[in-house]
Amino acid sequence: MEITLDINGDRQVxxxxxxxxxxxxxxxxLGLTGSKKGCDHGQCGACTILVNGRRINSCLTLAAMHxxxxxxxIEGIGRPGHLAPLxxxxxRHDGFxxxxxxxxxxxxxxxxxxxxxxxxxxxxxxxxxxxxxxxxEEIAERMSGNLCRxxxxxxxxxxxxEAAETREAAE
Amino acid sequence: MTTYLxxxxxxxxxxxxxxxxxxxxxxxxxxxxxxxxxxxVYAAEHELDNxxxxxxxxxxxxxxxxxxxxxxxxxxxxGVLAVISDERFLxxxxxxxxxxxxxxxxxxxxxxxxxxxxxxxxxxxxARHAARSLKVEYAVEEADVDPxxxxxxxxxxxxxxxxxxxxxxxGDAPHxxxxxxxxxxxxxxxxxxxxxxxxxxxxxxxxxxSYQMLKFNxxxxxxxxxxxxxxxxxxxxxxxGGFGSKLGIAPExxxxxxAAQELGRPVRVVMARQQVFEGTMRRSxxxxxxxxxxxxxxxxxxxxxxxxxxxxxxxxxxxxTAQATHFLYGGENRRFKQEVAxxxxxxxxxxxxxxxxxxxxxxxxxxDELAEAAGLDPIELRKRNIPDLHPESGIQYxxxxxxxxxxxxxxxxxxxxxxxxPGQRREGEWLIGLGMATAARANVLSEAQARVTLHPDGxxxxxxxxxxxxxxxxxxxxxxxxxxLGLPSEKVExxxxxxxxxxxxxxxxxxGASSSGSAAFLACRGIxxxxxxxxxxxxxxxxxxxxxxxxxxxxxxxxxxxxDGPMVEEGHLVPGTTAKEFSQASxxxxxxxxxxxxxxxxxxxxxxxxxxxxxxxxxxxxARSQCQGGMVWGIGAALTEEIAHDPRDGHIVNRDLAEYxxxxxxxxxxxxxxxxxxxxxxxxxxxxxxxGELGISGxxxxxxxxxxxxxxxxxxxxxxxxxxxxAGLPAL
Ligand code: FES
Ligand code: FES
Numbered sequence: 020m021e022i023t024l025d026i027n028g029d030r031q032v033x034x035x036x037x038x039x040x041x042x043x044x045x046x047x048x049l050g051l052t053g054s055k056k057g058c059d060h061g062q063c064g065a066c067t068i069l070v071n072g073r074r075i076n077s078c079l080t081l082a083a084m085h086x087x088x089x090x091x092x093i094e095g096i097g098r099p100g101h102l103a104p105l106x107x108x109x110x111r112h113d114g115f116x117x118x119x120x121x122x123x124x125x126x127x128x129x130x131x132x133x134x135x136x137x138x139x140x141x142x143x144x145x146x147x148x149x150x151x152x153x154x155x156e157e158i159a160e161r162m163s164g165n166l167c168r169x170x171x172x173x174x175x176x177x178x179x180x181e182a183a184e185t186r187e188a189a190e
Numbered sequence: 191m192t193t194y195l196x197x198x199x200x201x202x203x204x205x206x207x208x209x210x211x212x213x214x215x216x217x218x219x220x221x222x223x224x225x226x227x228x229x230x231v232y233a234a235e236h237e238l239d240n241x242x243x244x245x246x247x248x249x250x251x252x253x254x255x256x257x258x259x260x261x262x263x264x265x266x267x268x269g270v271l272a273v274i275s276d277e278r279f280l281x282x283x284x285x286x287x288x289x290x291x292x293x294x295x296x297x298x299x300x301x302x303x304x305x306x307x308x309x310x311x312x313x314x315x316x317a318r319h320a321a322r323s324l325k326v327e328y329a330v331e332e333a334d335v336d337p338x339x340x341x342x343x344x345x346x347x348x349x350x351x352x353x354x355x356x357x358x359x360x361g362d363a364p365h366x367x368x369x370x371x372x373x374x375x376x377x378x379x380x381x382x383x384x385x386x387x388x389x390x391x392x393x394x395x396x397x398x399x400s401y402q403m404l405k406f407n408x409x410x411x412x413x414x415x416x417x418x419x420x421x422x423x424x425x426x427x428x429x430x431g432g433f434g435s436k437l438g439i440a441p442e443x444x445x446x447x448x449a450a451q452e453l454g455r456p457v458r459v460v461m462a463r464q465q466v467f468e469g470t471m472r473r474s475x476x477x478x479x480x481x482x483x484x485x486x487x488x489x490x491x492x493x494x495x496x497x498x499x500x501x502x503x504x505x506x507x508x509x510x511t512a513q514a515t516h517f518l519y520g521g522e523n524r525r526f527k528q529e530v531a532x533x534x535x536x537x538x539x540x541x542x543x544x545x546x547x548x549x550x551x552x553x554x555x556x557x558d559e560l561a562e563a564a565g566l567d568p569i570e571l572r573k574r575n576i577p578d579l580h581p582e583s584g585i586q587y588x589x590x591x592x593x594x595x596x597x598x599x600x601x602x603x604x605x606x607x608x609x610x611x612p613g614q615r616r617e618g619e620w621l622i623g624l625g626m627a628t629a630a631r632a633n634v635l636s637e638a639q640a641r642v643t644l645h646p647d648g649x650x651x652x653x654x655x656x657x658x659x660x661x662x663x664x665x666x667x668x669x670x671x672x673x674x675l676g677l678p679s680e681k682v683e684x685x686x687x688x689x690x691x692x693x694x695x696x697x698x699x700x701x702g703a704s705s706s707g708s709a710a711f712l713a714c715r716g717i718x719x720x721x722x723x724x725x726x727x728x729x730x731x732x733x734x735x736x737x738x739x740x741x742x743x744x745x746x747x748x749x750x751x752x753x754d755g756p757m758v759e760e761g762h763l764v765p766g767t768t769a770k771e772f773s774q775a776s777x778x779x780x781x782x783x784x785x786x787x788x789x790x791x792x793x794x795x796x797x798x799x800x801x802x803x804x805x806x807x808x809x810x811x812x813a814r815s816q817c818q819g820g821m822v823w824g825i826g827a828a829l830t831e832e833i834a835h836d837p838r839d840g841h842i843v844n845r846d847l848a849e850y851x852x853x854x855x856x857x858x859x860x861x862x863x864x865x866x867x868x869x870x871x872x873x874x875x876x877x878x879x880x881x882g883e884l885g886i887s888g889x890x891x892x893x894x895x896x897x898x899x900x901x902x903x904x905x906x907x908x909x910x911x912x913x914x915x916x917a918g919l920p921a922l
Binding site: 100173175 | 224822
């Protein structure tokens with residue numbers, strides 16, 4: 020079937036098997052292999068991308084369901100030489116080792132920082148109301164859908180904490 | 191030319207004399223920008239012209255024969271190109287460093303989940319659907335799936351040792367513990383599933399795969415296919431984690447290669463996550479009886495570790511459970527015994543720190559029990575039992591900073607605030623406890639070659655088939671060469687993961703950085719000699735810094751010494767007698783603070799510190815990450831990780847990441863790591879030792895010891911899940 024996807028600001032027309040997941044559309048049909056496949060079952064977060072600004076597991080949704088959605092992948096937020104601040108933070112704090120979970124971590128964190136700014140509470144939030152302060156515990160809870168078997172969690176939290184603070188200071 | 195060294199004697203510390211000052215610095219990984227931007231391309235991510243996709247088919251019996259594969263059941267499905275089942279298929283992956291094919295054949299089934307066929311189609315979706323629709327008939331045989339009741343049990347000679355009289359020593363001692371610990375099956379679960387793309391060019395096979403030890407993998411793949419290793423090239427520049435599971439060539443590589451040859455087009459086979467759990471390697475479960483006896487001073491008089499592990503028939507690997515116990519503590523009466531039950535379960539192989547990862551869980555908890563029995567602080571007990579000479583072979587130790595690690599850790603962690611009495615500290619519904627354990631990991635050096643090229647423009651290239659599986663090889667080799675040749679790190683490029691490059695031992699056994707690093711060091715020494723000759727001084731006088739050479743009152747930019755073109759040198763390192771003359775290991779000390787919920791028995795790790803000494807640290811940032819990663823594996827082993835085998839047919843019940851619980855971000859506090867300055871001259875010419883597996887050794891025991899200190903419940907059956915803790919807590 021023919022579908023049109025809006026990815027990182029580019030319109031892409033694809034002829035796909037209707038069973039193709041959004042993740043496989045990116046990886047197998049568009050050469051956008053930055054989004055990783057760790058489980059294909061929504062269990063690891065390696066495939067996290069943004070759809071209309073919200074983070075989703077792209078392995079859990081079919082490409083055919085995303086006509087007209089605004090899709091952002093890791094390739095769309097920075098490249099070597101022009102990295103996003105969060106990407107630079109991951110390098111500086113060594114928030115990865117093998118790098119396989121990393122694009123998913125970064126996409127997830129990108130959306131998570133905005134969720135917190137919008138006041139979404141989490142399991143560890145002291146209250147369901149009011150502003151969210153992104154403590155290490157809040158960051159860790161909100162990032163627990165992104166597994167890292169290399170276990171770079173200490174650096175991941177540091178990189179996100181720093182990016183969230185920079186984002187806050189820029190307001 | 192080649193600069194060669196066999197490690198037959200401790201080596202001088204050349205790297206303490208160089209001028210650049212970059213080695214050891216916490217520099218960023220050079221490949222970092224590619225990884226964080228999604229531009230590092232992993233095995234499955236190459237799009238080759240006309241590539242087809244294959245999907246593996248697994249056996250759904252535990253033992254027996256494949257009688258018929260009904261190809262017609264899927265051949266007519268859209269896009270299906272072939273159903274292939276071949277006698278060259280691998281029953282299971284090769285063991286690490288095998289260098290030859292493992293047991294082959296797709297007709298005999300030895301475990302549930304064994305790959306028995308591959309279905310190839312034009313697209314991934316078509317292949318997956320067809321593979322899952324394929325009808326297979328079996329002749330089922332009775333299987334042994336329980337290691338405790340298996341009918342065939344081996345006792346490998348290399349794992350039995352009797353010294354003195356342990357029974358008498360236990361009977362005579364004022365303090366003794368005789369306890370049995372169990373650890374469950376665990377899985378490496380690297381985030382990147384195993385994947386291969388096979389492409390033939392005439393007789394020549396190119397495999398883009400996700401592998402740790404390419405020199406061996408090339409030989410294994412060639413042997414599996416019955417072709418010459420000269421005709422095989424493997425590329426693994428980026429590997430999405432391995433942890434042992436990618437040490438040996440695995441079924442997907444051989445299936446892809448056979449399919450690609452048969453179809454005359456490139457074929458990609460990626461294992462589904464469930465197939466990674468079932469069809470690669472597991473860490474064997476262990477049952478370990480630990481016996482410790484001590485005199486009135488707390489000095490060990492007896493030490494025993496007797497274990498039962500398991501594996502498939504025909505596999506010589508057995509978990510080296512007692513590996514560190516042999517050299518870590520004294521005690522003249524010693525007994526080691528191992529039984530290997532032959533079972534129809536997923537193959538058992540090396541998973542991060544084979545031996546120490548599980549052996550230390552038992553030993554270090556038993557030491558905690560002995561400390562309590564003897565009325566000694568657990569740190570003091572350990573310090574009193576650091577032997578002068580190896581308690582079995584009598585050889586000397588190379589650099590060993592264990593006591594310093596224990597002391598430094600105690601100081602940093604605030605150990606003195608721990609109450610020896612359990613259950614003394616409470617915060618609301620949480621009981622707080624502190625625990626510690628020793629870390630030790632045997633150090634191994636392995637043959638390695640590397641090529642270094644110094645260009646007239648002041649850049650350098652280091653090349654080897656060594657891999658970087660997250661370990662920091664790109665960073666470490668770059669810094670080492672920069673240090674030796676007096677260049678800023680940015681001027682050095684490391685090219686890795688290609689069997690066309692000089693062979694190294696690969697990533698495994700924590701030997702990669704020391705072995706390949708030493709080879710690169712030797713190559714640089716050769717180049718330094720050439721530069722010294724050109725400049726007109728001796729190699730000892732030569733000083734290289736920021737692209738300038740000085741020595742013997744002479745001074746020249748490197749470009750002036752390279753007017754004849756680049757200098758190229760290979761380094762070749764071979765292990766020697768120092769491996770036998772010295773007991774070599776990396777050491778450390780773990781400290782954990784946990785909170786145990788008095789109502790639910792849930793454990794949360796609140797603080798964790800590791801202090802380590804592993805010879806020269808080559809990059810403080812990547813070394814720290816390695817240790818942190820290992821410590822988190824310790825948290826997983828202590829609290830959550832456990833593969834469950836169905837008792838009826840042995841199949842893995844929790845074969846995905848939702849049910850096999852690796853630690854997630856919220857399970858892990860900010861982990862603190864400190865390194866002690868150390869040089870190990872007997873280890874290798876760069877004085878470094880292995881670090882990739884050190885962090886896991888003992889880490890889980892520190893957590894479980896902290897649970898005991900928090901609430902007085904001694905869990906001897908890993909993992910210490912809340913049900914087990916709760917069972918020991920007083921009723922509310
Ligand atoms: S690949 Fe999508 S969550 Fe794992
Ligand atoms: S960096 Fe390897 S899994 Fe996260």
